[in-house]
Amino acid sequence: EPEVTQTPSHQVTQMGQEVILRCVPISNHLYFYWYRQILGQKVEFLVSFYNNEISEKSEIFDDQFSVERPDGSNFTLKIRSTKLEDSAMYFCASSEGLTVEAFFGQGTRLTVV
Amino acid sequence: QKEVEQDPGPLSVPEGAIVSLNCTYSNSAFQYFMWYRQYSRKGPELLMYTYSSGNKEDGRFTAQVDKSSKYISLFIRDSQPSDSATYLCAMRSNDYKLSFGAGTTVTVRA
Numbered sequence: 001e002p003e004v005t006q007t008p009s010h011q012v013t014q015m016g017q018e019v020i021l022r023c024v025p026i027s028n029h030l031y032f033y034w035y036r037q038i039l040g041q042k043v044e045f046l047v048s049f050y051n052n053e054i055s056e057k058s059e060i061f062d063d064q065f066s067v068e069r070p071d072g073s074n075f076t077l078k079i080r081s082t083k084l085e086d087s088a089m090y091f092c093a094s095s096e097g098l099t100v101e102a103f104f105g106q107g108t109r110l111t112v113v
Numbered sequence: 114q115k116e117v118e119q120d121p122g123p124l125s126v127p128e129g130a131i132v133s134l135n136c137t138y139s140n141s142a143f144q145y146f147m148w149y150r151q152y153s154r155k156g157p158e159l160l161m162y163t164y165s166s167g168n169k170e171d172g173r174f175t176a177q178v179d180k181s182s183k184y185i186s187l188f189i190r191d192s193q194p195s196d197s198a199t200y201l202c203a204m205r206s207n208d209y210k211l212s213f214g215a216g217t218t219v220t221v222r223a
Contacts, residue, residue, distance in 0.1 A: 048209035104156040
C-alpha cells in the first residue's frame with residue numbers, strides 16, 4: 001500500500017541551527033502538507049503546497065519556516081534558527097485532491113537542545 | 114470557543130464493548146470529516162472519511178455526522194485490545210487545512 005515516507009525519524013539539533021525535514025509523498029498525490037504536534041497537544045496545521053507554491057499557511061508558519069519541492073518526489077520543510085519551542089513531531093501529509101482524505105507519514109521527532 | 118472540541122478521556126472499556134467517541138465543532142463551514150487513529154509517537158492513520166451529514170460503516174467502525182448539531186461520532190464495535198490508541202477527529206471546509214480535536218485516548222482491556 002502506498003505511504004508517505006519521512007526522514008529522519010528523529011533529529012536532534014542545537015538551538016539556532018537550521019534543520020531540513022524530508023518527505024516523500026504518495027506518488028500520484030498533488031497536495032502536500034506539513035503539520036506539527038507538540039508533545040501532549042493537538043496536531044496543528046502549518047502549511048499546504050500545491051502546484052509548486054504555498055496555497056495556505058497558518059500563523060505558526062512565519063519567516064523561520066520554508067517549504068520546497070526540489071524534485072518530482074521530495075517535499076521538504078526547512079526551519080531556520082531553531083528555538084527550543086520548535087521541539088515537536090512534524091508530520092508530512094499528502095492528498096490526491098482537495099476534497100479527498102489526506103494521508104500522513106510517521107513523523108519526524110525534532111528535539112532542539 | 115474552540116473550533117473543534119474533543120474529550121481527551123482517557124476511556125477504558127473491556128474487550129468486546131462498543132467504544133463511542135465524539136467531537137463537536139463551531140465552524141459551520143466544515144464539510145469534510147475524518148477520524149484518525151494515532152499510536153504513541155506515530156503518525157495519524159486514517160480510519161474513516163465522510164462528506165456532509167450521514168452515516169458511514171466500514172467493518173467494525175461506524176462514523177456519524179450531524180451537521181445540524183455540529184456533532185460527529187465514531188463507534189467501534191466488538192472492541193479489541195489492538196484498538197487501544199488515541200483517536201483524533203479532524204475536519205475541514207473548502208480550504209486546505211485540517212482542524213484536529215485534542216484526541217481521545219482509548220484502552221481496551223483484555
